Amino acid sequence: MIDTQRHRALGTASRVSILDIVKAADGGVTIAEVGERTGLHPSTARAHLDRLVGAGLLVKARASGGQPGRPAWRYRIAIADAPAPAPYRALAAALLDHLSRRTAGDVRAEATRAGQDWGRHLAAVTPPGEDPTDVLLGVLRGLGFSPRLHHTDAGRTEIHLHTCPFLELVNRNPDAICNLHVGVVRGALEHAGAPPAGAVVEPFGASDACVVRLTMPEVDPRDRRRPPVDADPR
Template identity: 40%
Template sequence: MENNARASGRLGPRDAATTPPLSRSRAAILERLRDQPQALTLAALVTATGLHENTVREHVDGLVRRGLVRQHRAEPSGRGRPAWLYEAVGTGSGPSEYAGLAAALAASLARTPAPVELATDAGEEWGRQLATDRGAAATTPEAARTQVVSLLDDLGFSPEVAPAQPTDVRLTRCPLLEAAHRHPDVVCAVHLGIVRGALSAHGAPTEGTTLLPFAEPGACRLVVPPLAAEAS
């Protein structure tokens, strides 16, 4: 009987190829963690995915058990127990100096009298510089929007644009998701400023350009209204 059991493959560890595949939701959470330059809290994952907190906790616990995600405590900050942080294993997705610096700057701006205005101004200057470094020049409004979407893609936002409605852009990734979750007004204002600054570098108007943070499960929504030449 023992020989029969061995022959049928019911003894010993399973072959790696027989490991059950991840569910779609669990795979999406793992991909989200792999895309981030910093570890995320459970709350940030809930905001990014639109799933219930208990559902996200169940998925990340399962990923931790399978060795795909590492769990560790955040640095103490104020009262209460520090939050758990989650990061994908073996993908270089742990906290980076850039992410840490951005989070610190966002926290500092949040304590100023006019954080949104300052963040937007900084983003616009940054966006103009980024577009200029890429060789920005006056062009058609449609081409300006295309160039800005390309810039957002290079920055890690993974934008999606429906051909039938080019004014609406879904930003399916955020390179600073944890900082955006903690200080959405500041971080999202910087990101909106980047778009406006890049548009202006291409000679396109920026009026009416808006960013709706966490507008839907898995995406923020950027609205770039019909530009002057298109409207005419």
């Protein structure tokens, strides 16, 4: 059966060309980048990109690199990911509905606070790990993010999220759902005894994943096995 919405979204040569540009770009593209490559006015490029988002062909999020402020939207190809467990999707959808009815306050800040409460709860019911990173990985696995631990050449710890189990909700309110994830990460770390501010979630931070960047100190595996030293042997 033909997906009518997607078929219509690809009914112009401009949108087909834009889709090809996004497919070829590691980490997605901004409206300005599409305009530069196609010659389209930014408002026209935005309209085409958002039409592709509405058809489920692209997803968008604000990729900030961990910097403050409100960065530009970045668009990338939508990958058909495995959904989160139904209760989690229902909870996230209810939160989005609640936030969409509010007219005052910062939606991103409210979503982060709600996610932090949720992250603490999820960490409390996740089997304990040897350090906060293990706890966070357990929470993210339980939600369906398919997380993978990475260590950079600069000695930093990252967790790459290779699936988005809430993909069908992202395009309803990207700011809210992405910041909900920020809160979940920080809440899980806080419950595990790590400073929550030591985590930054970067949408599209890698070509095939969103990235959680951690700045907390790591524990040497040898220290976990070493028995405590008794200062007084008597």
